Amino acid sequence: MQIQYFGEIAEITSSTSEEVTLKELTLEELKSYLVTKYKMQLEDIRIAVNHEVITDTSNIDLKETDKVAVLSPFAGG
């Protein structure tokens, strides 16, 4: 699935998007991918699936065709 990164998150991942293959296709697996590979702090980021920010903490199923985005607050102004 495609993951887009914005702001400082894209600096951490060194890319604005990447194609990732997940085995179980769940939100938990995606989170653990972000934590393991990029050491992201989950409480500092928001994950959007198909342009909807996920606020529910429960695990959800994802689809290979889902568009995922990782957002975080910007400070500048």
Next chain:
Amino acid sequence: MDRYIRQIALPQVGTDGQHKLQNARVLVVGAGGLGNAVLPYLASSGIGHIGIIDGDIVSLSNLHRQVLFAETDIGQPKAEVAHKKLSAQFPETEIEAYNTFLAEDNALGLFAEYDMIVDATDSIEIRYLINDACVLSNKPFVHASVYRFQFQVAVFNVHNSGTYRCLYPNPPKTVQNCAEAGVMPTTVALAGLFQCNEVLKYFLNIGELLTNEVLLFDVLQNQEERFKYQPKEDAFITEAFFSETYQEVEMKPFTETESSGLFLDVRLPSEQPQMSMENYLQLPLSELEKSGLHEAKERPIYVFCQTGKRSKQAYRVLKQQKFEQVFCLIENAPEINKLISTDL
């Protein structure tokens, strides 16, 4: 009215719309990059009353993006210089300058005098302060923030729409501001103009406001993305929550503590290093929040944790419990441990 004839000609504006703008009162928090883009267009479109709050002074590195300021303004208060420039150009607009920073003690009073707030700051803490003060005073606010070549814009708290905390519940641990990250003047100006455009739409009641969604724009790719989020219950943002969250924490270095005071460690017992010192008490933050501290109220209490985050939270809990002398230690467990061991 002749001044606005070109926009009155729009069926979405008209004379009625122009009157709405004329009666509108907008407070712009921050006269930096965003403020310098928002302010001239708020005034030029005929917003009748504009407040500018900023306690900062103009410096040379501001000039490339803060175009209301000239080199001769360096060292002058931003709010006052902006006031002067805008008043000269738009004499019909009533402008008020507040040469101070927005803070816990002035936010609610100030917001009460305006219909809408523009978040044009470069500080994450102040964004949360603006959000919470807007929720308490029931004012809508337009947010923008910039990271290098990208910006976010959103409108919060319009007739119970979502707030900044629905999008980003808690302040993140580390984020960079413009000074650290770098920014082009055009990026921040575009963000400010999007903000100003939302302000005008709000008062004219036209188009779709960016409520319950955030717009993310990348100026390098000219790519726009919009993300929806769910509005959440904001009843927890009360006046008590507000004063606890934003009251200033009193800090003290370990070397200035009285040995008769109580050294309160709010970490979990499993955390390293373990402390060996006199007048020491370990009470994890969660227990303190649940059961409080049962100690003499007059004795100085020095709070610390591992990094200084939990100790600030504990400070607020203790203040709420009416402890008189509470201080957060500048040093935390690892540093204090070193200081004690070098003493021995």
